[in-house]
Amino acid sequence: xxxxxxxxxxxLPRLATLKLPxxxxxxxxxxxxxxxxxxxxxxxxxxxxSGLKLLSLSTTGEPSYFNDVPKIxxxxxxxxxxxxxxxxxxxxxxxxxxxxxxxxxxxTSEPIWEGQIPKVLCPRLESLQIEYISPTDQPELMPVLKSxxxxxxxxxxxxxxxxxxxxxxxxxxxxxxRDGSFIMEEVIPAQSFKLDI
Amino acid sequence: xxxxSDFGSPLTRSDVRSRYPGLTLTSLFPxxxxxxxxxxxxxxxxxxxxxxxxIPVETFSxxxxxxxxxxxxxxxNLMLVCRHWRDIMLSTPGIHSRLRIYSGTRxxxxxxxxxxxxxxxxxxxxxxxxxxxxxxxxxxVRFHACFxxxxxxxxxxxxxxxLSLLGGDKDLHIIQPLQHLESFKLDASCExxxxxxxxxxxxxxxxxxxxxxxxxxxxxxxxxxxQPTHFRIFSSLTTLRLICRRMQNPVDILPCLHKLEIFEAxxxxxxxxxxxxxxxxTQILRVxxxxxxxxxxxxxxxxxxxxxxxxxxxxxxxxxxxxxMPSCSILKYDSNNLxxxxxxxxxxxxxxxxxxxxxxxxxxxxxxxxxxxxxxxQSLTCLxxxxxxxxxxxxxxxxxxxxxxxxxxxxxxxxxxxxxxxxAFAAGGRSTSVVPSSRAIAxxxxxxxxxxxxxxxxxxDTERNGLIPAFGAIVAxxxxxxQTFSFRLSFGEGSELQEWIVHEPVERFDIELQGDRxxxxxxxxxxxxxxxxxxVDSDGDSLTGLxxxxxxxxSEYIATxxxxxxxxxxxxxxxxLKEVRMRKLDLGMRSNTQSSPDAPLFHTLKVLIVYxxxxxPLAIQxxxxxxxxxxxxxxxxxxxxxxxLTEMPVCIRRxxxxxx
Numbered sequence: 117x118x119x120x121x122x123x124x125x126x127x128l129p130r131l132a133t134l135k136l137p138x139x140x141x142x143x144x145x146x147x148x149x150x151x152x153x154x155x156x157x158x159x160x161x162x163x164x165x166s167g168l169k170l171l172s173l174s175t176t177g178e179p180s181y182f183n184d185v186p187k188i189x190x191x192x193x194x195x196x197x198x199x200x201x202x203x204x205x206x207x208x209x210x211x212x213x214x215x216x217x218x219x220x221x222x223x224t225s226e227p228i229w230e231g232q233i234p235k236v237l238c239p240r241l242e243s244l245q246i247e248y249i250s251p252t253d254q255p256e257l258m259p260v261l262k263s264x265x266x267x268x269x270x271x272x273x274x275x276x277x278x279x280x281x282x283x284x285x286x287x288x289x290x291x292x293x294r295d296g297s298f299i300m301e302e303v304i305p306a307q308s309f310k311l312d313i
Numbered sequence: 314x315x316x317x318s319d320f321g322s323p324l325t326r327s328d329v330r331s332r333y334p335g336l337t338l339t340s341l342f343p344x345x346x347x348x349x350x351x352x353x354x355x356x357x358x359x360x361x362x363x364x365x366x367x368i369p370v371e372t373f374s375x376x377x378x379x380x381x382x383x384x385x386x387x388x389x390n391l392m393l394v395c396r397h398w399r400d401i402m403l404s405t406p407g408i409h410s411r412l413r414i415y416s417g418t419r420x421x422x423x424x425x426x427x428x429x430x431x432x433x434x435x436x437x438x439x440x441x442x443x444x445x446x447x448x449x450x451x452x453x454v455r456f457h458a459c460f461x462x463x464x465x466x467x468x469x470x471x472x473x474x475x476l477s478l479l480g481g482d483k484d485l486h487i488i489q490p491l492q493h494l495e496s497f498k499l500d501a502s503c504e505x506x507x508x509x510x511x512x513x514x515x516x517x518x519x520x521x522x523x524x525x526x527x528x529x530x531x532x533x534x535x536x537x538x539x540q541p542t543h544f545r546i547f548s549s550l551t552t553l554r555l556i557c558r559r560m561q562n563p564v565d566i567l568p569c570l571h572k573l574e575i576f577e578a579x580x581x582x583x584x585x586x587x588x589x590x591x592x593x594x595t596q597i598l599r600v601x602x603x604x605x606x607x608x609x610x611x612x613x614x615x616x617x618x619x620x621x622x623x624x625x626x627x628x629x630x631x632x633x634x635x636x637x638m639p640s641c642s643i644l645k646y647d648s649n650n651l652x653x654x655x656x657x658x659x660x661x662x663x664x665x666x667x668x669x670x671x672x673x674x675x676x677x678x679x680x681x682x683x684x685x686x687x688x689x690x691q692s693l694t695c696l697x698x699x700x701x702x703x704x705x706x707x708x709x710x711x712x713x714x715x716x717x718x719x720x721x722x723x724x725x726x727x728x729x730x731x732x733x734x735x736x737a738f739a740a741g742g743r744s745t746s747v748v749p750s751s752r753a754i755a756x757x758x759x760x761x762x763x764x765x766x767x768x769x770x771x772x773x774d775t776e777r778n779g780l781i782p783a784f785g786a787i788v789a790x791x792x793x794x795x796q797t798f799s800f801r802l803s804f805g806e807g808s809e810l811q812e813w814i815v816h817e818p819v820e821r822f823d824i825e826l827q828g829d830r831x832x833x834x835x836x837x838x839x840x841x842x843x844x845x846x847x848x849v850d851s852d853g854d855s856l857t858g859l860x861x862x863x864x865x866x867x868s869e870y871i872a873t874x875x876x877x878x879x880x881x882x883x884x885x886x887x888x889x890l891k892e893v894r895m896r897k898l899d900l901g902m903r904s905n906t907q908s909s910p911d912a913p914l915f916h917t918l919k920v921l922i923v924y925x926x927x928x929x930p931l932a933i934q935x936x937x938x939x940x941x942x943x944x945x946x947x948x949x950x951x952x953x954x955x956x957x958l959t960e961m962p963v964c965i966r967r968x969x970x971x972x973x
Contacts, residue, residue, distance in 0.1 A: 130944070143943075311943075313922055313941045313942075313943045
């Protein structure tokens with residue numbers, strides 16, 4: 117019997133062995149190398165990603181596994197809710213969050229040169245939830261987060277909810293006000309995301 | 314046998330108060346007198362020393378004896394105060410102490426007990442509660458030495474309970490007279506070997522009139538003790554329990570029982586007693602439990618003190634005349650012929666347990682009808698009933714017991730009582746769509762607080778599905794805020810016995826699991842009816858001891874947090890499983906099992922939550938209706954592209970359990 121309290125190791129390859137033509141909500145642990153390769157070669161084939169409305173991604177392994185997350189997100193045009201568990205992501209997070217602003221044609225957050233047509237990641241995204249990061253301990257992150265809120269609203273892909281949750285201590289913040297402006301408001305009670313199965 | 318003058322009558326509180334007016338333990342020994350005790354707070358240690366040490370030892374002894382009799386837990390506390398007090402305690406005669414000899418006991422432990430104390434000895438060499446880590450050190454020689462050390466103080470044994478011995482060496486003996494023995498218990502599983510003879514000889518030849526309680530569950534020992542030469546020891550008994558095998562010759566023991574208040578006997582052969590024979594026990598007996606024993610001796614006699622009477626498979630019951638039990642309030646009777654009960658004269662009963670083995674309904678009706686007088690007294694608050702009978706008669710009889718608060722019914726199978734009948738137990742006779750209103754029965758037992766239905770056989774077809782919705786309707790009819798109604802369902806016998814609590818129907822089966830309980834659910838017009846049972850005992854061991862948990866096959870919903878390893882084919886026999894929420898389940902597949910694409914599971918399952926799954930062998934399977942799937946750990950995952958796909962064509966949610 118496996119120790120139930122042991123570290124979790126749900127592999128992305130499992131998802132690659134399932135045929136899920138109608139999946140709409142997905143929670144995946146990314147702990148395999150080259151996750152974008154698995155995603156593109158198997159998961160995108162067996163799973164109707166164009167219908168995916170909710171995705172929850174986390175990693176308990178190498179932080180580098182998350183480097184390919186933007187490419188994965190690029191294949192999800194209908195995604196409305198994205199939950200990211202960043203427990204092992206190494207600071208600073210600025211680079212990572214920049215991809216949610218605008219991307220160049222190559223799907224990276226490199227500078228957009230004149231003449232290029234910028235695109236936004238997950239254009240239908242309404243809710244972005246970041247877990248296990250506290251925005252208060254990284255002042256340099258604030259301008260980037262504000263840019264995400266502001267720029268996505270300008271180009272017609274506004275977020276309705278942008279939250280950060282940290283379990284140590286149990287705190288949650290909402291970064292979007294009722295009028296769509298960038299704010300920072302504590303949410304009580306602070307609750308982690310849980311997919312309702 | 315002379316009595317030891319050290320062990321006179323125990324002191325009473327009034328004795329002490331008359332000898333020492335105004336004396337209390339705290340007045341004599343305020344906390345300042347404990348100065349020498351390291352465990353006392355420093356504030357006490359700094360106070361002036363008291364002169365309690367000037368009190369004579371004899372006075373201490375009497376006070377200690379009184380204190381320990383009043384509060385047995387004070388024994389250790391008094392001994393911890395100082396060496397002086399400890400020595401006085403150890404030398405004080407008459408103090409009672411429990412001495413438990415088990416596999417881990419050492420001889421030195423035995424010798425620590427006061428040499429003038431009275432001992433309540435329990436011997437359990439094979440105590441199953443002993444930590445398994447110590448069992449490898451079980452040592453029959455050491456156990457033997459401990460027992461013999463204790464036997465040296467046999468004259469100070471107040472009680473002896475022999476539950477089990479250890480090892481093949483039964484060369485035990487008791488030389489000291491058992492002059493203080495008041496109680497002796499011998500368990501059925503205790504293998505005495507050569508010790509049986511000397512043990513019983515010591516008891517039958519040395520006990521005094523102090524000996525009042527004898528509980529012998531060991532058939533060989535009973536045969537030895539009920540010989541006429543030993544009848545003397547029975548005269549002082551107030552409690553006697555004898556569990557025998559079938560005996561060849563009757564034992565004329567009843568006239569010897571002069572002081573008996575509690576009598577239990579199984580398979581004890583008694584002679585025929587004529588009405589003129591004096592049986593002293595009839596006047597003082599309070600509790601009587603007989604199984605496969607003649608009740609002819611009760612014929613025509615009055616039992617003025619009898620409060621509780623249990624008779625199972627009575628012998629010589631057909632020739633019965635009146636028995637008078639003017640104080641009886643609890644009666645249990647188990648026989649194919651209940652007509653004998655018509656000869657029992659007692660006041661209105663509060664509790665009645667009746668079982669009748671007639672297997673034809675019409676015969677059972679005749680037997681049930683003989684209970685009319687008891688039911689008509691309208692005094693029953695608790696009824697255990699196991700009689701095969703018609704619903705109409707049963708409804709009539711229960712209608713005569715409006716005060717019933719607890720009802721247990723033993724039923725042969727799910728056909729025994731219809732849903733329509735059972736719904737009569739719904740508070741206020743709540744109408745329900747489970748049965749047509751034309752078939753509804755008038756409400757029964759409105760005061761009911763506990764309902765328990767036990768089915769000997771819970772059959773394998775779908776006949777039961779109509780019952781569980783009815784059970785749910787009964788629970789739902791009692792306001793949840795009252796929290797006073799409980800409904801239990803059980804079926805099977807022995808190791809296959811399952812007992813479930815029926816809960817109020819719920820809309821969704823997202824049960825909040827409490828402790829180690831397993832929940833199942835069955836759909837009904839009122840929602841999903843949840844049933845729950847404990848998964849493991851207090852030690853965390855499986856209650857059933859079976860490899861796989863026995864769950865009813867009509868379960869449509871299952872939820873448990875029990876640690877389990879199950880093969881997928883375990884679920885193949887469930888014919889309409891919709892949700893499996895087993896967050897600690899390791900789901901695999903036996904190597905010799907063929908996957909069955911036609912198994913109902915693949916066509917009915919909508920929600921699957923497991924901890925770990927090895928679904929590779931199921932790769933070619935399709936879960937046609939699976940909408941939601943969650944796993945905490947995936948093992949045996951084949952390299953993508955190497956194996957077949959497991960198809961979940963309608964699955965809309967899939968996740969690992971991130972919160973495990």
